[in-house]
Amino acid sequence: MNSKTFVALALALAATSAIHAAPKTIVLPPDGVQLKPSSLPGYAKAQAQCVACHSAEYMLYQPPSAPRPYWDAMVKRMKTVFNAPIEDADMPLIVDYLVKTYGNEQPK
Numbered sequence: 611m612n613s614k615t616f617v618a619l620a621l622a623l624a625a626t627s628a629i630h631a632a633p634k635t636i637v638l639p640p641d642g643v644q645l646k647p648s649s650l651p652g653y654a655k656a657q658a659q660c661v662a663c664h665s666a667e668y669m670l671y672q673p674p675s676a677p678r679p680y681w682d683a684m685v686k687r688m689k690t691v692f693n694a695p696i697e698d699a700d701m702p703l704i705v706d707y708l709v710k711t712y713g714n715e716q717p718k
């Protein structure tokens with residue numbers, strides 16, 4: 611075996627062992643509180659636009675008696691005060707999800 615063949619063989623072996631290495635499982639640290647799942651269309655919108663800066667834990671601290679205008683004002687505040695990238699068209703859907711999931715329109 612000349613040295614070139616040996617190097618090629620060694621490389622091939624290294625490649626095979628890499629392929630056969632156990633699949634890497636990545637365990638992420640628990641990411642705080644998640645939004646409560648819902649079939650409302652606002653759920654996906656909120657997931658995309660409301661938990662980029664903070665966890666959903668913030669919703670849990672809101673009063674369950676909070677009516678729709680309260681959530682509306684809060685979503686608008688996120689956008690105007692904190693520059694949250696929330697589409698105007700998505701706001702009513704998000705507010706609807708929030709008030710029915712965390713506010714005073716929750717199913718009893």
Ligand code: HEC
Nearest residue numbers: 659660661662663664668669685688692693694695696704
């Ligand atoms: C651009 C970043 C950003 C995004 C996106 C964002 N927020 Fe916030 N949010 C903040 C900041 C900053 C605070 C204030 C944190 C503090 O006071 O410690 C906050 C606070 C809150 C609070 C706590 C109560 C309050 O009024 O301070 C709630 C509830 C909340 N956000 C809900 C939402 C919802 C619902 C959305 C989606 C519509 C959203 N946030 C999107 C940045 C964001």
